[in-house]
Amino acid sequence: MSSGSDIEALRRIGWRDADPAARVARVVAQHRAGYEVHDGHAVIPAQPDGRFLKRRIDPAERPAVGDFVVLDDAEPPTIERILPRRSTLTRAAAGERYARQIIAANIDYVLVLTGLDGDFNPRRIERYLLLIEGSGAQPVVLLTKADRTEDAEAKCAALRERLPESTPVHAINARDPASVEHLAGYLKPGDTVVLVGSSGAGKSTLTNTLMGETRMATGAVRASDSRGRHTTTHRALLPLAGGACLIDTPGMRELKLTGEESLDLFADIEELALRCRFADCAHESEPGCAVQAAIAAGELDAERWRNYVKLKGEREEQAATLEARLKQQGRAKTPGRRSGQRGRGRDEV
Numbered sequence: 001m002s003s004g005s006d007i008e009a010l011r012r013i014g015w016r017d018a019d020p021a022a023r024v025a026r027v028v029a030q031h032r033a034g035y036e037v038h039d040g041h042a043v044i045p046a047q048p049d050g051r052f053l054k055r056r057i058d059p060a061e062r063p064a065v066g067d068f069v070v071l072d073d074a075e076p077p078t079i080e081r082i083l084p085r086r087s088t089l090t091r092a093a094a095g096e097r098y099a100r101q102i103i104a105a106n107i108d109y110v111l112v113l114t115g116l117d118g119d120f121n122p123r124r125i126e127r128y129l130l131l132i133e134g135s136g137a138q139p140v141v142l143l144t145k146a147d148r149t150e151d152a153e154a155k156c157a158a159l160r161e162r163l164p165e166s167t168p169v170h171a172i173n174a175r176d177p178a179s180v181e182h183l184a185g186y187l188k189p190g191d192t193v194v195l196v197g198s199s200g201a202g203k204s205t206l207t208n209t210l211m212g213e214t215r216m217a218t219g220a221v222r223a224s225d226s227r228g229r230h231t232t233t234h235r236a237l238l239p240l241a242g243g244a245c246l247i248d249t250p251g252m253r254e255l256k257l258t259g260e261e262s263l264d265l266f267a268d269i270e271e272l273a274l275r276c277r278f279a280d281c282a283h284e285s286e287p288g289c290a291v292q293a294a295i296a297a298g299e300l301d302a303e304r305w306r307n308y309v310k311l312k313g314e315r316e317e318q319a320a321t322l323e324a325r326l327k328q329q330g331r332a333k334t335p336g337r338r339s340g341q342r343g344r345g346r347d348e349v
């Protein structure tokens with residue numbers, strides 16, 4: 001017998017494993033005063049166990065939005081432990097003091113939204129991709145407002161050319177359910193998605209369209225399964241059509257690099273730079289600079305090159321801050337932290 005978890009309800013909030021032998025819930029919000037967790041039926045307040053509050057604990061070791069956690073039987077319950085994460089989206093906290101923060105855990109797809117209107121900005125997409133790479137989640141680039149531009153297909157093709165082949169790019173009209181149907185592959189039961197993108201990119205619009213379809217889908221469920229009726233939703237964790245769920249966290253709005261990102265997105269550029277005549281080439285006006293030669297030959301996009309230089313500089317600055325901070329705390333840099341904390345051996349349920 002399972003103790004206190006409703007497996008069907010848990011599946012609606014992104015649970016993928018077998019029936020847990022413990023009381024499991026998903027973190028949907030974090031406040032100064034504590035956490036809010038969803039057990040598949042309702043949102044309830046929960047307190048973190050005392051060890052999560054210790055000052056010296058790495059923030060990554062604390063419960064984060066999207067985490068599946070084990071609760072005790074108290075009312076309100078205490079979060080006893082965090083179940084192993086399948087992905088971890090991390091950023092540096094806004095503000096002067098350097099701190100790494102987990103924005104969301106156990107995310108399968110990060111939908112990166114950019115409007116095809118005046119706002120269209122491939123550089124911003126590359127910044128998001130840098131942050132998502134290594135998180136364990138899969139980025140999907142969505143170019144919204146395809147209905148408002150003549151050259152949607154051309155822009156879409158140019159972006160596909162610029163980004164790695166493994167990164168899907170779709171042009172959509174976020175207001176049109178038929179257009180959004182193309183996303184069904186990322187919204188399967190058990191999948192968890194988050195939306196990122198600057199203001200006006202269409203995040204709320206897309207959420208509403210995806211929710212609209214859910215209302216229809218939920219109606220169908222109600223006719224056949226009366227137990228589905230009592231499922232409570234929450235602003236921060238929305239069940240979508242097809243059974244996926246969407247986590248809406250304000251943390252996804254401002255994304256500052258942590259210094260741990262890889263630059264694999266620009267692997268071709270890094271390789272090119274190794275072919276310069278001088279090992280310390282600044283790639284400006286040095287003779288024999290392979291980068292400048294590639295730009296002149298039209299083989300490397302100058303704007304993409306500038307964005308690489310900018311993001312690399314920012315990443316290096318953050319990496320130096322991170323290292324200084326870890327040294328100050330007497331901790332060594334944890335290798336492999338970016339790969340979703342898999343090998344950490346936390347207890348299974």
Ligand SMILES: Nc1nc2c(ncn2[C@@H]2O[C@H](COP(=O)(O)OP(=O)(O)OP(=O)(O)O)[C@@H](O)[C@H]2O)c(=O)[nH]1
Binds near residue numbers: 145147173199204
């Ligand atoms: N025609 C068209 N309009 C769109 C599309 N996506 C968004 N819009 C419109 O663009 C405006 C901004 O969209 P929002 O969904 O509010 O953007 P947001 O990303 O949620 O913005 P913030 O809440 O500020 O972060 C709204 O007027 C939408 O109706 C689209 O694909 N096609």
Ligand SMILES: [Zn+2]
Binds near residue numbers: 277284286291
């Ligand atoms: Zn060079």
